Amino acid sequence: MQVFYNDRQAAHHGKHEMFRGELVPCFEVPARVEHVLAELKSRKLGEFAPVPEIGDALLQRVHAPRYLRFLEGAWDEWVALDPKNAQRDALPSYWPIRTFRHDVLPESFPARMGLFSYDAGSPLTSGTWTAARQGAACAWGTAQRLLAGDRAAFALTRPPGHHAGHDFFGGYCFLNNAAIAAQALRDGGLQKVAVMDVDYHHGNGTQAIFYERGDVFFASVHGDPRTEYPYYLGYADERGACAGEGANLNLPLPRGTDFVTWRGALAKALEAIRAWGAQAMVVSLGVDTFEDDPISGFRLRSGDYLRVGEDLAATGLPCAFVFEGGYAVAAAGVNAVNVLDGFRQ
Numbered sequence: 391m392q393v394f395y396n397d398r399q400a401a402h403h404g405k406h407e408m409f410r411g412e413l414v415p416c417f418e419v420p421a422r423v424e425h426v427l428a429e430l431k432s433r434k435l436g437e438f439a440p441v442p443e444i445g446d447a448l449l450q451r452v453h454a455p456r457y458l459r460f461l462e463g464a465w466d467e468w469v470a471l472d473p474k475n476a477q478r479d480a481l482p483s484y485w486p487i488r489t490f491r492h493d494v495l496p497e498s499f500p501a502r503m504g505l506f507s508y509d510a511g512s513p514l515t516s517g518t519w520t521a522a523r524q525g526a527a528c529a530w531g532t533a534q535r536l537l538a539g540d541r542a543a544f545a546l547t548r549p550p551g552h553h554a555g556h557d558f559f560g561g562y563c564f565l566n567n568a569a570i571a572a573q574a575l576r577d578g579g580l581q582k583v584a585v586m587d588v589d590y591h592h593g594n595g596t597q598a599i600f601y602e603r604g605d606v607f608f609a610s611v612h613g614d615p616r617t618e619y620p621y622y623l624g625y626a627d628e629r630g631a632c633a634g635e636g637a638n639l640n641l642p643l644p645r646g647t648d649f650v651t652w653r654g655a656l657a658k659a660l661e662a663i664r665a666w667g668a669q670a671m672v673v674s675l676g677v678d679t680f681e682d683d684p685i686s687g688f689r690l691r692s693g694d695y696l697r698v699g700e701d702l703a704a705t706g707l708p709c710a711f712v713f714e715g716g717y718a719v720a721a722a723g724v725n726a727v728n729v730l731d732g733f734r735q
């Protein structure tokens with residue numbers, strides 16, 4: 391299986407995220423992918439492929455042009471506010487909620503930070519735009535491989551993507567890599583594409599991007615939004631709208647769920663994807679479902695990820711794997727590569 395990875399992704403290196411009124415060290419760190427890389431190499435799994443150049447056209451198929459322009463210039467604007475800002479991450483402090491809205495794009499940088507985000511846990515740094523773009527390019531590479539006839543490909547992306555929406559960042563995500571892969575598969579000629587999101591957190595960004603579309607099915611198994619991040623989306627009654635009616639499936643599970651129950655939900659999601667008639671699947675591969683994940687609550691063990699890969703392979707669908715969360719840093723390597731290993735058996 392071809393693996394897409396670019397070390398410029400390490401340019402995104404946040405110092406702190408806001409958590410319970412305090413700035414705490416980031417959970418989403420460059421070392422996460424280094425463990426995946428080391429595991430791929432020691433198990434001789436995957437061949438590294440050159441990362442394609444991604445143009446604005448594909449990014450704009452998923453994200454709003456004004457959001458992309460904002461991301462591209464955000465770091466320079468942040469530093470222009472105060473030269474001392476070069477030493478600290480950019481975090482939003484203001485948000486337009488529900489009725490506090492106007493179409494005008496504010497001139498104020500902090501105001502635009504809030505307009506284009508939904509939490510204070512996703513620091514924007516000097517390298518964020520470069521890294522996010524490289525991640526998106528890796529995701530695009532996997533779509534190209536599937537379109538060329540490969541059974542599977544893996545985008546080792548960071549920052550992750552599934553919380554990023556059409557025009558917002560959050561949950562450590564800036565560009566929605568999985569959505570970009572799915573859109574590229576559509577643009578490359580496939581009529582029906584599914585996104586299977588197995589990250590612990592609901593893929594609110596991906597769901598929102600495709601919610602009213604009938605050509606991309608979104609399925610997710612995740613922590614119940616009543617208690618788990620990202621809270622405001624991911625309920626079982628969200629089934630899609632307009633042309634997308636019936637093309638969205640959320641399977642929320644309580645904190646503490648073990649692999650047997652989790653696997654049952656995965657089976658349900660995969661059966662729905664099969665019945666819908668998907669021709670290919672993008673897998674939002676978060677491994678924060680792991681029992682020792684520091685910010686999540688499921689109880690999967692390392693060996694379980696081999697079974698996850700087998701279950702995905704049993705669908706018979708070509709799979710573009712896109713890396714998402716997983717914060718038990720050292721174990722993230724074994725766990726993610728176990729999925730790929732299980733898939734190829």
Ligand code: Q9C
Nearest residue numbers: 409511550561619685714715
């Ligand atoms: N201090 C992904 O897994 N913060 N994003 C939770 C922890 C948000 C996770 C609180 C977690 C976002 C891609």
Ligand code: ZN
Nearest residue numbers: 589590591715
């Ligand atoms: Zn997650």
